[in-house]
Amino acid sequence: xxxxxxxxxPAAPASQYTRANPFPAKLVVNRTLxxxxxxxxxxxxxxxxxxxxxxxxxxxxxTVWPTDDLTVGDExxxxxxxxxxxx
Numbered sequence: 672x673x674x675x676x677x678x679x680x681p682a683a684p685a686s687q688y689t690r691a692n693p694f695p696a697k698l699v700v701n702r703t704l705x706x707x708x709x710x711x712x713x714x715x716x717x718x719x720x721x722x723x724x725x726x727x728x729x730x731x732x733x734t735v736w737p738t739d740d741l742t743v744g745d746e747x748x749x750x751x752x753x754x755x756x757x758x
Contacts, residue, residue: 686725693736694723 688694700717720727727733748755 696720
């Protein structure tokens, strides 16, 4: 008697998001996992993926390309009375 095999999983739909057009997920949780005084800084992050259009399953991986808000650095420089040219 031949063994039954599971039907193959359907191919995932092609995503409109790529390295050149990344999905702009919002960071909603940023929590440290290390105790006070630890020399490590291990963190738990959660991202809002609503609107992504793809499913994410345990074991899947993703790449994160952070962006900098340059206005934050400018605000800090102004607040501490620095010029931004210090070495």
